Amino acid sequence: MMPEQEIATREKQEVQGAEKTRPGRYFVPQVDIVENENELTLWADMPGVSDKDATVSLNDGVLTIVGKVSLAAYDKLSPLYTEYNVGNYFRQFELNEDIDEEKIKARMRNGVLTVELPKREHARPRRIEVSAG
């Protein structure tokens, strides 16, 4: 059976600009962001990052994602041939939506960070009943 859709390979992008002063190379995780009436959901690909090594913070409307990869898996291994490099992940987003910080949920599964960012009640669209009369 022919695959319906094949995945294309994309090179990892390094974090550019001011972040370069950080030690080592940081990579930009690829993300999907979906918004609906009640919340924003973000998924970020951060392979090699375990749940305890991912951090999500929201300060002054700026969402920061950091993922630290464990080097333990590379212990006693000598590279012979490589197609990608490894490094920590970093990305920031400015959120225009009014997010209820208390209710943010984040989890890591199979190297993917999922962040649920619920909007505050007043920021959600409300249906206003129009009464006749």
Add this chain to the structure above:
Amino acid sequence: MALIRWEEFDPVGSMLALQEELSRVLRNPAFNLGLSGYGAYPPINVFDSGDGLAIVAELPGVEPANVNLVAQRNTLTLRGNRVREEAKAPGAFHRREREFGEFSRSIQLPEGLDLEKAAARFESGVLTVKIPKSPEAKPRQIAVESA
């Protein structure tokens, strides 16, 4: 070749050393992967583990149950399917950078490996396949008898 210890007590120095080592052999032409070389999904890194080879691939978002590994003679085939996660409720995409779908990649392995004893592990979206050297390929001590 000396095996490097990526010491956890010096994460910054170790990270720099590992990144340097990985870029040193980037697309190393001395290592022939056969038909599906660089550019095929998923990208792979190949390591010397001392007693064999370790093949590492980043497969974020792939369920371990959806990874299929087949070894035949000297060919290792890695197949799988990456399925998009469902949002709580449908909405509009602000960013859509991640790709989903099926993948299949076959790589040619060097001679002298025991594919029967290959073992694979999937952790935090990273697949590691370790293949030991076959007994014939391991160095053997030859006793020198005195005449």
